[in-house]
Amino acid sequence: MNRAGHIPFKHPEIRLNHYDKRRPEQYCSQATYLMRAGLQSRILLPSDSGYNACEKSYFSNTAKLKLACIIRPTFNSQVSTALRALVATNEKFAIRSGVYTLLIGLNNIHGGVTIDLSLLNSVRFDSASETHGRVVAGGREGETGVAGLLLREGNTWMTARNGFACDNVVAFEGVLADGLIVTANRNTHADLFRALKGGSNNFRIVVGFTMSTIRPPPLVFAQHCIAAGGNALGLEHNTSDGILLQRNTMLKTLDQKELTYPRVKACIRAVDEYTATIDGGLLEWLYLNYADEYQDVLRSYSAENVEFMRAVSRKCDPQ
Ligand SMILES: Cc1cc2nc3c(=O)[nH]c(=O)nc-3n(C[C@H](O)[C@H](O)[C@H](O)COP(=O)(O)OP(=O)(O)OC[C@H]3O[C@@H](n4cnc5c(N)ncnc54)[C@H](O)[C@@H]3O)c2cc1C
Structure with missing residues (x-):
């Protein structure tokens, strides 16, 4: 474990940013090293308003x-500077991107510095390549962090056809321990x-992933239905695929239905209302085997x- 929390400011030679309202004693030692490296504007301390968010x-x-501080680079060069400063001072640090990992201590470090890469989120397309009608391998849930997914295998909707997400990376741009x-x-x-790829x-x-694009999955629903004679x-x-949502609750006694049933209905209604706000988001079709009696x-x-x-x-039953 690294040195804990707030250690009194020991580097009076560091000039505080003119707009910086924090008192010197509010800085931890790790932050002072990073400030000395010129990263003052990128540091968040627990006392800063942005820290909680x-x-x-x-x-x-x-x-x-609880971290000593968070550093939020906006340029690759700042990652390099931060890494050099932390390595030179033998400080422990963690790396975070989308923070979708559930395990404690993988993407943060108690009393240490967390390098938050979430602001390095720009996307560039190779203008020479075809960019329409193509996708890149991503998490099966829309918000899944990119870096952790690509560095830790990455199971996608297309894994069976295109391999793990990491197998779709063509190049990794990264900062080595010496800052290079x-x-x-x-x-x-x-x-x-x-x-x-998996390491x-x-x-x-x-700090950068170059990925090959792949064909999106075929329009399975509509295409199969037409190909099989309708x-x-x-x-x-339908011009796009959909997600089949099934909402179930398990009850111990029948009287519990009174409590849960309205909630399940409200949940389905909320999903419908939300998806209706997205262009083409709500598929009106209901699946017979999963439908409830109130659904038409x-x-x-x-x-x-x-x-x-x-x-x-x-025709079958004229009566
Ligand atoms: C709701 C949900 C859905 C999910 N769906 C899928 C899925 O469909 N397929 C799948 O494979 N996984 C899935 N996951 C798991 C998820 O992909 C992993 O937890 C992944 O590591 C998250 O990536 P992240 O960028 O958020 O990583 P973080 O949580 O920020 O970090 C994860 C690890 O990667 C390291 N890391 C992050 N960024 C970098 C970087 N730039 N350089 C070096 N190391 C870095 C961190 O230090 C940490 O050890 C899901 C998780 C959740 C919670």
Whole structure:
């Protein structure tokens, strides 16, 4: 473990930023090293207003720790400067990106410095390559952090077809312990390139990923339905795939239904209302086997298909 919390300011030679209202004794020793390296504007101390928001951003409440300070670089060169300063002073530090890891101590460090890379989030496209109708491998949940996913394997919706997300990385740009920024790919630093794919944070701080693009999954619903001669579901009108949401509760006694049933309905309604705010987000179709009695499944098949089924019914059962 690193030195804990707030250690009195020992470096009076460091000039405080003119706008910096913190008192010198509010700085921990780690922060003073980083300030001395010129990173004053990038440091967050527990007493700073932005610190709480940063702490709050952890996906898991159980993964939060009290840090000495957070450093939030906005340029790769600042990562390099920070790393050099921390290594030179033998300070322990942690690296965080999307903070989606649930385990404590992986993306933060009690009493130490956490390098928060979430501001290094720019995306560039290779103008020479085709950028329309292509995707990159990402987490199956939309907000999953990128760096942790790509450095720690990365299971995606397309893993069976395109390998793990890390296998779709063409090059890693990263900062080595001596502060040098180097690119690792198949031809340059090939061993590092290979080790980073699944090697997590053990080799360098990665500040950039170059990824190959892949074909998105086919429009399975609509295409299968049309190819198989059509069905009664009305899905042939959909131009994109959807997510099938099923909400269940397990009850010990029937009287518990009174309490849970309205909540389940409210939850489904909230999802519907939210997805309706997204362009093309709400798929009206309901799945018969998962639907509840209050849901009008046949209506969700479209008026045209309901009429079609009525016609078939009249034909089969004229009475
Ligand atoms: C709701 C949810 C859904 C998820 N879905 C998926 C999924 O579909 N597929 C899947 O594979 N995983 C999934 N995960 C797991 C998730 O991908 C991993 O926890 C991943 O590590 C998170 O990445 P992150 O950028 O948020 O990493 P962080 O939590 O910030 O860090 C994770 C680890 O990576 C290191 N690290 C982060 N950034 C860097 C960097 N730039 N350089 C060096 N080391 C770095 C950190 O030090 C830490 O050890 C999911 C997690 C949650 C909570």
